[in-house]
Amino acid sequence: MEQREFVTKAKKIFVEYNTYIIFVLLFIICSVLSDQFFTEMNIRNILLQRAAPVCAAIGMLFVILTGGIDLSVGSVMAFAASLSAICVTSHGWHFIPALAAGVVSGAVFGTLTGVLVAYANMQGFVASLAVMTIARGAAFMITNGTPIKLARGTLNILVDRAYFFPIVIISVILIIIFILIQNYTSYGRLVIAIGSNSMAVELAGIRVKRYVLSVYMLSGALSALGGVFIAARASTGSATIGSGQELEAIAACVIGGASLAGGRGIVFRTVIGVMVLALIGNIMNLMAIPSYPQDVIKGIIIILAVLMQLFTGKSEKNV
Amino acid sequence: MSAEYRLEMKDIKKSFGAVRALDGVSLQVRPGEVHALVGENGAGKSTLMKILSGAYRKDAGEIYLDGHRVEFSTPKDAKDLGISVIYQEFMLAPDLTVAENVFIDKLSAGGILIQWSKLRENTAAQLQKLGFGDINPNAKVSSLTVAYQQVVEICKCLARETRVLVLDEPTAVLTFAEIKKLFDVIRKLKSDGVSVIYISHRLEEIFELSDRITVLKDGGYVDTVLTSETDKAKLVTMMVGRDMKQMFPERRAKIGEAVLEVDGLTSGSMVRGVSFKLHAGEVLGFYGLVGAGRTETMSAIFGSAAKDGGSVKFFGREINFKHPAEAVSSGLGMLPEDRKKMGLLLSKSLRVNTMLASLPKVTSRFGVINHSYEKKIVKEVLDSINTKYPSVDHDASSLSGGNQQKVALAKWISADCKCVVFDEPTRGVDVGAKTEIYKIINSLAENGVAIIMISSEMPEIIGMCDRAIVMRQGSIAGTAVEKGYLDENTLIKLAMGVS
Numbered sequence: 001m002e003q004r005e006f007v008t009k010a011k012k013i014f015v016e017y018n019t020y021i022i023f024v025l026l027f028i029i030c031s032v033l034s035d036q037f038f039t040e041m042n043i044r045n046i047l048l049q050r051a052a053p054v055c056a057a058i059g060m061l062f063v064i065l066t067g068g069i070d071l072s073v074g075s076v077m078a079f080a081a082s083l084s085a086i087c088v089t090s091h092g093w094h095f096i097p098a099l100a101a102g103v104v105s106g107a108v109f110g111t112l113t114g115v116l117v118a119y120a121n122m123q124g125f126v127a128s129l130a131v132m133t134i135a136r137g138a139a140f141m142i143t144n145g146t147p148i149k150l151a152r153g154t155l156n157i158l159v160d161r162a163y164f165f166p167i168v169i170i171s172v173i174l175i176i177i178f179i180l181i182q183n184y185t186s187y188g189r190l191v192i193a194i195g196s197n198s199m200a201v202e203l204a205g206i207r208v209k210r211y212v213l214s215v216y217m218l219s220g221a222l223s224a225l226g227g228v229f230i231a232a233r234a235s236t237g238s239a240t241i242g243s244g245q246e247l248e249a250i251a252a253c254v255i256g257g258a259s260l261a262g263g264r265g266i267v268f269r270t271v272i273g274v275m276v277l278a279l280i281g282n283i284m285n286l287m288a289i290p291s292y293p294q295d296v297i298k299g300i301i302i303i304l305a306v307l308m309q310l311f312t313g314k315s316e317k318n319v
Numbered sequence: 320m321s322a323e324y325r326l327e328m329k330d331i332k333k334s335f336g337a338v339r340a341l342d343g344v345s346l347q348v349r350p351g352e353v354h355a356l357v358g359e360n361g362a363g364k365s366t367l368m369k370i371l372s373g374a375y376r377k378d379a380g381e382i383y384l385d386g387h388r389v390e391f392s393t394p395k396d397a398k399d400l401g402i403s404v405i406y407q408e409f410m411l412a413p414d415l416t417v418a419e420n421v422f423i424d425k426l427s428a429g430g431i432l433i434q435w436s437k438l439r440e441n442t443a444a445q446l447q448k449l450g451f452g453d454i455n456p457n458a459k460v461s462s463l464t465v466a467y468q469q470v471v472e473i474c475k476c477l478a479r480e481t482r483v484l485v486l487d488e489p490t491a492v493l494t495f496a497e498i499k500k501l502f503d504v505i506r507k508l509k510s511d512g513v514s515v516i517y518i519s520h521r522l523e524e525i526f527e528l529s530d531r532i533t534v535l536k537d538g539g540y541v542d543t544v545l546t547s548e549t550d551k552a553k554l555v556t557m558m559v560g561r562d563m564k565q566m567f568p569e570r571r572a573k574i575g576e577a578v579l580e581v582d583g584l585t586s587g588s589m590v591r592g593v594s595f596k597l598h599a600g601e602v603l604g605f606y607g608l609v610g611a612g613r614t615e616t617m618s619a620i621f622g623s624a625a626k627d628g629g630s631v632k633f634f635g636r637e638i639n640f641k642h643p644a645e646a647v648s649s650g651l652g653m654l655p656e657d658r659k660k661m662g663l664l665l666s667k668s669l670r671v672n673t674m675l676a677s678l679p680k681v682t683s684r685f686g687v688i689n690h691s692y693e694k695k696i697v698k699e700v701l702d703s704i705n706t707k708y709p710s711v712d713h714d715a716s717s718l719s720g721g722n723q724q725k726v727a728l729a730k731w732i733s734a735d736c737k738c739v740v741f742d743e744p745t746r747g748v749d750v751g752a753k754t755e756i757y758k759i760i761n762s763l764a765e766n767g768v769a770i771i772m773i774s775s776e777m778p779e780i781i782g783m784c785d786r787a788i789v790m791r792q793g794s795i796a797g798t799a800v801e802k803g804y805l806d807e808n809t810l811i812k813l814a815m816g817v818s
Contacts, residue, residue: 185686186678193671196664203623203661204676204730205647263666 019269026279034286050278051167052226058178059219060249061270067195067262068124070219075135076106077227077242082139084228085148085237095155102228110220114213139239147238158232167229178267195262255305322386325350325514331380340366344540351512355525358535359749372404373397401482409472413461418442421475445474449504466497485516494609522551567782570761575599578769584629586619591793597769604784605773612793613773617740621646621653652731656742662727665716672715673697677734700733704759721752738769781805789813
């Protein structure tokens with residue numbers, strides 16, 4: 001009897017914290033597999049690398065919470081990165097207004113998607129697919145297809161050790177802000193409410209369309225910020241960056257337990273979802289696995305992680 | 320030797336965790352009998368039927384079919400034995416045709432290719448048999464009315480051999496005329512020897528249709544009686560152990576100034592020139608057949624549907640709400656008829672649900688919610704209307720139907736509305752919870768709230784309303800005035816256009 005109680009309790013804990021458990025297990029596995037894993041340099045690398053995906057994933061989560069999806073993330077990253085690089089290189093802007101310009105451009109693309117979804121009743125998938133193509137094309141247009149090399153002392157200040165790696169600090173601040181937004185503001189609550197039953201929310205006197213528009217705008221702005229981070233790290237603004245980032249962001253949300261049907265998902269868990277993907281990529285690099293098999297393995301691990309979510313989610317009802 | 324009973328369920332027990340859902344329930348159904356199963360929500364009707372259909376496994380007890388003991392563990396086992404259940408939500412594929420749906424599990428009938436002409440013929444014959452030869456077997460199910468969809472569902476059950484047919488609240492979505500047709504079908508099935516188990520909250524139907532009635536209460540078996548030897552009052556007492564007179568509690572509300580003045584309202588094809596006045600503290604009933612335009616009228620006022628013409632005054636001020644948000648901020652609330660689709664966020668907490676229309680009340684600048692203050696308000700509101708809930712952080716789906724409806728109501732109480740439209744406030748709610756909802760409506764009226772109650776249940780209109788407006792085909796067919804003088808005959812005649 002006592003043993004059974006223990007099993008139910010353990011099950012409950014596992015259901016509640018499965019994302020974290022997956023992360024901790026992976027962390028231990030990584031530490032065992034490679035002695036280069038748990039070193040200051042490697043951890044720092046992971047954090048710098050994941051600043052951008054974290055931003056994109058948070059934006060994506062808010063879209064997914066409403067029951068939508070944003071496929072334009074990667075292209076918006078490329079456009080914003082290119083635009084900021086041009087502002088700095090060709091127009092001699094300070095890097096801060098350049099970064100702001102990039103973010104604003106992302107918000108504009110997001111607003112376009114949002115208007116199409118909220119007011120033209122387009123599906124998020126279709127609207128953001130169109131905007132994805134537009135943003136990528138526009139990025140190639142403004143750069144003429146050539147990567148723009150950034151001079152020292154401009155955007156790369158964002159990854160400078162002397163300033164305590166600003167992109168990491170910014171992402172941590174963003175994570176905290178969005179955790180607070182989700183848990184303590186009416187905005188955060190209504191976004192989730194809309195995803196669970198938008199008609200009931202509308203009939204309670206909430207202007208649902210405005211919220212739907214806003215999440216796409218948010219996703220655009222946050223992805224753009226991520227795009228500028230990538231440019232800063234590479235010291236290059238290019239129209240080719242960010243490809244596949246939308247899928248990484250979706251995968252992170254799902255590993256974090258978000259439901260693509262909307263109404264379910266947690267900011268911190270999504271961040272852990274990003275880190276799970278980070279660990280998988282990192283350990284395979286450390287073990288020098290070539291990149292094509294890496295993708296295959298990564299896909300398989302995503303499937304396993306999500307199956308684990310579904311499996312534990314199901315048993316949740318029986319607990 | 321043929322057994323006396325087609326179906327016998329003996330001493331069925333079922334528990335979910337610590338909750339005992341069925342505690343030794345028995346049910347005996349004769350061949351060719353319409354057997355009504357009644358009881359409040361939570362009495363165990365659905366659980367018993369789910370065991371019969373193989374959706375749940377029983378913990379103890381025996382089931383006999385035509386005298387033979389049967390055991391089944393999946394819905395397919397039950398189907399193979401000739402037990403069919405039609406739930407409130409139909410199990411039809413809306414984009415397939417009638418014929419495809421009817422023969423969905425044996426489209427190719429053993430062969431490799433589908434013989435379309437044969438499929439259509441068989442379906443047409445089956446429909447003809449039920450007296451619905453006018454349904455085209457090639458029509459898409461989604462193009463049919465709800466009533467016809469139900470006929471298709473019944474047809475689907477009959478396409479395989481059915482010995483016991485369970486109908487769970489079949490009339491909840493039907494109009495008066497459609498109900499009559501459904502009853503004809505049921506009687507036909509009965510004369511063919513099919514045993515029908517009929518679950519309904521509407522006692523009138525049970526008395527019209529059934530041969531015997533089994534009453535359940537709190538998971539236990541109360542009694543089985545001959546329909547001809549009992550009456551409504553006795554039945555209700557058996558179900559709830561209380562008197563029917565207590566069903567509609569007294570109200571001492573003072574009727575005040577005009578709150579809502581509607582003049583010549585038109586909207587779409589369903590609302591064609593509706594005029595009425597509603598006063599503070601008044602409960603105004605809206606009766607009519609399904610599709611008479613009652614909900615559409617209210618939607619046009621509330622801003623959830625477009626208003627085409629006419630004028631609406633709210634507290635003497637001309638208004639034209641373009642979005643529910645404008646209505647809510649002016650103090651007008653509307654409880655939609657479909658609780659699950661439009662009234663509640665089932666997967667969200669009671670806290671979220673209760674505060675949905677009044678978040679600004681607990682929100683500071685920058686949109687930050689004051690959680691402890693919110694919790695206090697939610698508790699106050701839910702307790703004030705006698706809601707039974709584990710905690711304010713539990714999901715709405717964890718409550719029973721009646722308590723869910725109270726939460727949907729709580730949303731408008733917490734929003735301090737001055738005028739509330741209740742669209743079928745007691746649909747799918749058991750007798751006990753109905754009375755509680757009436758009490759809530761009364762106490763709102765006593766506090767000066769102006770109330771519109773749309774209802775298709777006549778006793779409710781008669782028992783609750785100060786005045787009743789009857790709508791027919793988008794316009795007002797008549798107003799029956801004065802509480803105590805409202806009667807069933809006047810209402811139904813007005814609703815159906817019989818003079």
